[in-house]
Amino acid sequence: MRHVLAALVENKPGTLARILNLFRRRGFNIESAAVGETDDPGISRLTIVVNGDNNVVEQVIKQLNKLIEVIKISNLSQDRMVGRELAMIKVAVDKESLSEIIGLSEIFRTKIIDVSTRSLIIEITGDEDKVNAFVDIMRRFGIKEMARTGLVALARGQKATEIERED
Amino acid sequence: MSKNKKVKGTKIIVDSLKDEKVEYIFGIPGGSIIPLYDEYYDSDIKHILMRHEQAAAHAADGYARATGKTGVCTTTSGPGATNLVTGIATAYMDSVPLVALTGQVETISIGNDAFQEADITGITLSITKHNYLVKDVDELQRIIKEAFYIASTGRPGPVLIDLPKDVQTGETEYDPNITVNLRGYKPTYKGHPVQIKKAADMILNAERAIIIAGGGVTISGANKELINLSELLNIPVATTIMGKGTFPEDHPLSLGILGMHGTTYANYSVSDSDLILAIGTRFSDRVTGDASRFAPDAKIIHIDIDPAEIGKNVRVDLPIVGDSKNILNSLLSILKTKISNENKGRYKKWIEKVSTWKMEHPLHFNEKTDTLKPQYVIKRLYEITKGNAIIVTEVGQHQMWTAQYYLCKNPRQFISSGGLGTMGYGFPASIGVKIALPNSLVFDVAGDGSFQMNCQELATAVQNNIDVKVAIINNGYLGMVRQWQELFYNRRYSNTRLGYLPDFVKFAESYNAKGIRVTKKSEVDDAIQEAIRYDGPVLIDFRVEEEENVFPMVPAGKTLTNIIEVDKR
Numbered sequence: 001m002r003h004v005l006a007a008l009v010e011n012k013p014g015t016l017a018r019i020l021n022l023f024r025r026r027g028f029n030i031e032s033a034a035v036g037e038t039d040d041p042g043i044s045r046l047t048i049v050v051n052g053d054n055n056v057v058e059q060v061i062k063q064l065n066k067l068i069e070v071i072k073i074s075n076l077s078q079d080r081m082v083g084r085e086l087a088m089i090k091v092a093v094d095k096e097s098l099s100e101i102i103g104l105s106e107i108f109r110t111k112i113i114d115v116s117t118r119s120l121i122i123e124i125t126g127d128e129d130k131v132n133a134f135v136d137i138m139r140r141f142g143i144k145e146m147a148r149t150g151l152v153a154l155a156r157g158q159k160a161t162e163i164e165r166e167d
Numbered sequence: 168m169s170k171n172k173k174v175k176g177t178k179i180i181v182d183s184l185k186d187e188k189v190e191y192i193f194g195i196p197g198g199s200i201i202p203l204y205d206e207y208y209d210s211d212i213k214h215i216l217m218r219h220e221q222a223a224a225h226a227a228d229g230y231a232r233a234t235g236k237t238g239v240c241t242t243t244s245g246p247g248a249t250n251l252v253t254g255i256a257t258a259y260m261d262s263v264p265l266v267a268l269t270g271q272v273e274t275i276s277i278g279n280d281a282f283q284e285a286d287i288t289g290i291t292l293s294i295t296k297h298n299y300l301v302k303d304v305d306e307l308q309r310i311i312k313e314a315f316y317i318a319s320t321g322r323p324g325p326v327l328i329d330l331p332k333d334v335q336t337g338e339t340e341y342d343p344n345i346t347v348n349l350r351g352y353k354p355t356y357k358g359h360p361v362q363i364k365k366a367a368d369m370i371l372n373a374e375r376a377i378i379i380a381g382g383g384v385t386i387s388g389a390n391k392e393l394i395n396l397s398e399l400l401n402i403p404v405a406t407t408i409m410g411k412g413t414f415p416e417d418h419p420l421s422l423g424i425l426g427m428h429g430t431t432y433a434n435y436s437v438s439d440s441d442l443i444l445a446i447g448t449r450f451s452d453r454v455t456g457d458a459s460r461f462a463p464d465a466k467i468i469h470i471d472i473d474p475a476e477i478g479k480n481v482r483v484d485l486p487i488v489g490d491s492k493n494i495l496n497s498l499l500s501i502l503k504t505k506i507s508n509e510n511k512g513r514y515k516k517w518i519e520k521v522s523t524w525k526m527e528h529p530l531h532f533n534e535k536t537d538t539l540k541p542q543y544v545i546k547r548l549y550e551i552t553k554g555n556a557i558i559v560t561e562v563g564q565h566q567m568w569t570a571q572y573y574l575c576k577n578p579r580q581f582i583s584s585g586g587l588g589t590m591g592y593g594f595p596a597s598i599g600v601k602i603a604l605p606n607s608l609v610f611d612v613a614g615d616g617s618f619q620m621n622c623q624e625l626a627t628a629v630q631n632n633i634d635v636k637v638a639i640i641n642n643g644y645l646g647m648v649r650q651w652q653e654l655f656y657n658r659r660y661s662n663t664r665l666g667y668l669p670d671f672v673k674f675a676e677s678y679n680a681k682g683i684r685v686t687k688k689s690e691v692d693d694a695i696q697e698a699i700r701y702d703g704p705v706l707i708d709f710r711v712e713e714e715e716n717v718f719p720m721v722p723a724g725k726t727l728t729n730i731i732e733v734d735k736r
């Protein structure tokens with residue numbers, strides 16, 4: 001099964017290596033990992049997407065929890081989270097394809113962020129299905145290069161992956 | 168800004184070690200750790216110069232296992248640090264509190280393949296509880312404080328601190344009021360009261376309960392509580408090898424050790440039980456056999472301080488995360504209020520069944536023969552020392568015979584590499600043990616193969632007059648592997664015959680230690696007594712029967728009831 005894990009971790013050198021090492025040890029392939037600072041600059045938030053047997057993933061989560069630098073980790077269930085990904089796609093263009101690409105881009109509400117005579121860079125944000133669908137369509141025109149951030153996700157509603165504060 | 172005067176990094180280190188009440192350090196110096204050794208030169212912390220860094224880690228580990236205190240070792244960068252790896256991994260597998268201080272090249276050279284540079288924090292990532300590369304002398308004191316805290320609390324383990332040379336020589340202020348604040352590390356000590364209540368109910372409703380006690384009981388110091396619990400309701404106790412001694416093995420409710428070379432009655436009892444109370448054990452494959460068919464009728468209550476152990480290897484019906492001693496105390500007080508006359512005797516029938524197994528399947532070897540049996544040596548060692556020696560072992564058949572025939576009454580009495588199974592562990596560990604417990608008799612029961620993996624430490628023992636006794640169970644083989652080859656590979660003894668062995672008596676004498684050779688049964692007692700009387704390190708070379716096997720044995724991957732009990736030859 002596919003799992004989306006969200007972790008709050010100390011923003012320190014080596015933290016990421018330690019976390020990824022636990023996946024490597026079990027031969028997990030990480031589908032995506034996105035990391036960035038939170039409102040507290042000492043803490044980073046890491047979103048990891050992995051495919052794996054539920055029990056094994058649960059075991060990895062427990063092991064991750066044991067890492068000194070992991071403050072909190074949760075397994076976000078698919079139906080109770082919102083996820084977004086950003087991709088930048090460099091597509092080949094010529095006179096004939098230009099207007100078609102622009103039209104499609106508008107339908108997907110993307111942004112064109114760089115224009116040259118032979119290519120465009122298009123920025124798209126959305127859930128993975130949307131990004132995947134757009135990428136598929138662009139293939140037809142020739143994708144020269146592409147960069148994806150990987151998924152970032154938050155739990156819906158009140159629930160939060162946050163540090164329990166001691167009273 | 169501040170009125171404190173600046174001091175060197177090395178001074179911070181030594182003062183921090185003193186704050187942690189470190190008395191002994193085991194190690195070997197080298198280029199990138201000279202500044203720290205220069206500080207050791209004036210310090211009253213005693214440094215034991217070892218002859219190999221692996222041995223330094225094992226000695227610190229032995230010191231830690233004997234006392235429960237954190238062991239400390241120091242090495243240089245590069246090869247000094249990489250030589251520690253086996254020692255650190257050994258400590259990690261058995262949850263031993265250890266702090267390793269390694270020298271490192273200067274911070275500006277890190278990553279440039281400088282002379283004697285090794286990425287030791289990268290290398291030890293998966294065998295340390297945590298590790299640090301100190302990049303700034305201002306962080307040094309906090310890091311050392313954290314390292315000792317992490318190593319010794321929760322589920323203990325090794326922590327490595329990598330110390331670039333310029334961090335050692337850099338200057339900063341010493342803060343006498345430093346505290347630890349780790350928001351990602353908060354071990355759970357108190358068990359959940361609802362879970363403990365449920366456990367009490369399960370214990371009072373089962374028919375065939377058994378306790379499995381592991382190394383966590385030793386670490387937590389829960390042995391008294393364990394005895395009280397067992398005696399309160401007459402619940403038999405089997406221990407893992409790591410838990411050996413947590414329950415007195417001469418106690419009528421003791422089943423000795425379980426698992427691959429455990430007693431038949433322990434394995435039968437566990438397999439037939441309807442309730443297992445597992446305390447501080449991780450259900451290793453050497454303990455459970457085929458985990459999917461482990462104790463099929465039993466409900467399992469698992470008490471452990473490490474939540475990641477719950478459900479890792481076997482199914483668990485009731486987890487209780489926390490410190491064993493705390494939890495057993497709560498459990499005992501609940502049980503005492505709930506216990507009735509009718510409850511008290513509920514395990515009577517069960518105990519009878521267990522006792523029958525005990526009578527019908529005792530540990531057994533041929534005592535009548537004139538040949539020198541390894542088990543006989545251990546048995547006499549046990550009898551002559553009245554079961555009071557601290558026993559350290561190497562790894563192999565001799566280790567298993569010792570686990571079977573040297574009955575232990577106390578935790579921390581049997582010190583052995585259980586998880587990693589490190590040959591060469593015992594002798595250097597025994598040096599650490601003896602330093603920690605100078606008034607105890609310390610025996611390293613060794614194999615001829617294992618001993619040779621760290622025999623250079625005889626120099627350390629003689630130099631410092633560390634009075635350890637080594638009983639080499641000399642069978643001329645890498646015996647445990649030979650046994651597997653005999654049983655499962657058609658006696659094809661590929662590379663297990665040692666073929667050439669040194670004369671261990673002359674070996675001892677060349678270090679100015681005492682060497683004794685024993686070839687006959689009749690010489691065993693005198694040799695042991697002479698070794699005990701002699702003031703200083705002694706090697707006894709017991710030339711035992713070469714192809715003796717360790718039984719009972721549950722072959723790897725088989726169910727616990729699948730026991731080879733006797734030698735079929």
Ligand SMILES: Cc1ncc(C[n+]2csc(CCOP(=O)(O)OP(=O)(O)O)c2C)c(N)n1
Nearest residue numbers: 563564565590614615616617644645646647
């Ligand atoms: C460092 C290391 N290398 C290899 C092994 C594999 N091994 C396990 S037991 C054993 C034989 C040990 O021989 P010896 O010390 O003579 O003990 P015996 O089994 O003969 O009593 C070996 C090679 C190990 N456990 N540790």
Ligand SMILES: [Mg+2]
Nearest residue numbers: 614615644646
């Ligand atoms: Mg041998």
